Amino acid sequence: MKTLVIVAHPDLKQSRVNLHWKQALEQRTDFKVKNLAELYPDYQFDVAREQADLIECERLILQFPLFWYSSPAILKKWIDDVFTPGFAYARGGDKLMGKELMLSISVGAPEDGYRAFGFNNFTLDELLRPFQQTANYVKARLVAPFIFYQSVFASQEEIEQSVEAMLAHVTNECEPPSIVYEKLLLAAEEMQVALIS
Ligand SMILES: Cc1cc2nc3c(=O)[nH]c(=O)nc-3n(C[C@H](O)[C@H](O)[C@H](O)COP(=O)(O)O)c2cc1C
Structure with a gap:
């Protein structure tokens, strides 16, 4: 792949x-x-170059440290600039359709704080909704993320272990989308048809 x-x-x-x-x-x-x-370094992306690399790939991995419960700004701007109409959505915008999209994220805080009434109130799955819906909207297949919690407290040994775990995860075949996910895809498709027509 x-x-x-x-x-x-x-x-x-x-x-x-x-x-x-x-x-x-x-x-x-x-x-x-x-x-x-x-x-x-100036965040001015070569959009054609980035889109060409996206067309080439079968699996896209977005790797980032969690910043303020989301991605660093550079990734947000990259998506804003590169996922253009006619490329990622709208008429002719099918270039990401069927590609796998995986998030690989280092999270500073411990996992047990990411829950209702916990220190961070929401699960990471909930906080990552914009990425999940972006994948749906461009008809990519979102696959299970790799998450490394407690990254700011990790020892050198734990970081080395995280490298092994990350490699095992990102090289894995991923499970097919669940029925719920397929329903979401269908809904996104219907919405896009409605937007185009
Ligand atoms: C600007 C900024 C915002 C951050 N926001 C969060 C956050 O919302 N939640 C969290 O758990 N950690 C947060 N962190 C900690 C980072 O996730 C952590 O430093 C990073 O995963 C470590 O990866 P690195 O060693 O590759 O930099 C933040 C760090 C910075 C610098």
Whole structure:
């Protein structure tokens, strides 16, 4: 499977986790790894180049540290700029259809705070709704994310273990979408038809 990894960390020089993950992924010949902040320090993306790489891939992995319960701004802008009408949605916008989309996220806080009435009130699954619906909207197949909690407290040994776990996850065949997910896809399709017509 041709896999494209978009690493969206604003400053990998300050990173402990995402830098290790990126370096491990770069060892693999079947992965294309792009560090957005290095390629585009001014956040002005080469949209045609990015879209060409997306067309090439079968699985897209968005790798980032959780910042304010979402992705760093560079990834938000990359999606805003690259997922254009006619490419990702609207008339002719079927270029991401059927591709797998996976999130690979380092989360600073512990997992037990991410729940109702916990320190962070919501599960990560709930907080990631915009990514889930973006995948639905462009008809990509969202697959299970890789999440590494407690990243800010992780020892060097735990970070090394996270590299192994991350590699095992991102190289795995993923389960087919659930019935619920297929229903969501259908609803998204109907909505797009309604928008186009
Ligand atoms: C601006 C900023 C916002 C952050 N927001 C969150 C957050 O909302 N939830 C959380 O658990 N950790 C948060 N963190 C911690 C990061 O997720 C953590 O530093 C990162 O996963 C570590 O990865 P790295 O070593 O690759 O930088 C935040 C960190 C920064 C710098």
